[in-house]
Amino acid sequence: AQSVTQPDIHITVSEGASLELRCNYSYGATPYLFWYVQSPGQGLQLLLKYFSGDTLVQGIKGFEAEFKRSQSSFNLRKPSVHWSDAAEYFCAVGEGGSQGNLIFGKGTKLSVKP
Amino acid sequence: NAGVTQTPKFQVLKTGQSMTLQCAQDMNHEYMSWYRQDPGMGLRLIHYSVGAGITDQGEVPNGYNVSRSTTEDFPLRLLSAAPSQTSVYFCASSSLTGGENQPQHFGDGTRLSIL
Numbered sequence: 001a002q003s004v005t006q007p008d009i010h011i012t013v014s015e016g017a018s019l020e021l022r023c024n025y026s027y028g029a030t031p032y033l034f035w036y037v038q039s040p041g042q043g044l045q046l047l048l049k050y051f052s053g054d055t056l057v058q059g060i061k062g063f064e065a066e067f068k069r070s071q072s073s074f075n076l077r078k079p080s081v082h083w084s085d086a087a088e089y090f091c092a093v094g095e096g097g098s099q100g101n102l103i104f105g106k107g108t109k110l111s112v113k114p
Numbered sequence: 115n116a117g118v119t120q121t122p123k124f125q126v127l128k129t130g131q132s133m134t135l136q137c138a139q140d141m142n143h144e145y146m147s148w149y150r151q152d153p154g155m156g157l158r159l160i161h162y163s164v165g166a167g168i169t170d171q172g173e174v175p176n177g178y179n180v181s182r183s184t185t186e187d188f189p190l191r192l193l194s195a196a197p198s199q200t201s202v203y204f205c206a207s208s209s210l211t212g213g214e215n216q217p218q219h220f221g222d223g224t225r226l227s228i229l
Contacts, residue, residue: 009154034217042223043118043220043222044157044204044218044220046217049217090156100164100208100210100216100218101159102215104149104156104157105156106154106156107156
């Protein structure tokens with residue numbers, strides 16, 4: 001069965017520092033991969049997605065993620081974090097086909113120090 | 115273009131009461147789903163639908179019913195609320211075009227407390 005692991009429950013970084021959030025997935029075929037962000041009291045907003053092609057994908061708000069098949073990873077990165085990036089981040093994997101179900105990781109909460 | 119609209123935003127129920135959480139989307143998406151979000155658990159799929167008249171169970175379906183009579187609406191029913199159903203509920207929708215997982219669009223959530 002598919003699964004998604006986000007090893008870090010909570011990460012704190014200083015404003016202006018670089019960020020990497022880890023995501024590992026378990027899936028037999030080429031997965032569809034997503035990163036979502038959730039601000040407090042809000043729904044989830046799509047940051048970026050990977051379907052195929054270039055393994056480095058760019059998203060909104062200056063985020064990028066790299067798909068590494070050999071490591072079953074899809075880590076999210078940002079070169080310089082802003083205070084407004086403080087939120088919870090979710091990695092998700094989908095299997096495509098005739099239904100659109102996604103499997104979500106348990107999330108990583110990002111705090112940003114001034 | 116409203117996207118995915120959930121009502122109500124907050125609700126408090128007593129154990130044993132019933133209620134319906136409403137979800138509507140205006141993007142003509144075939145796929146709609148309900149998740150519950152609990153601290154440290156991420157989002158868990160309750161039920162989903164790939165079109166009008168078609169529904170199926172997700173990971174945690176017990177205690178919940180759904181129906182899909184139109185493309186736009188996908189209500190979630192709690193027939194007899196239990197404290198374990200205290201959670202934040204999210205509705206999401208996506209296109210099923212091309213056999214690929216398309217990004218899901220989320221509502222703002224319903225915060226439900228069962229006393």
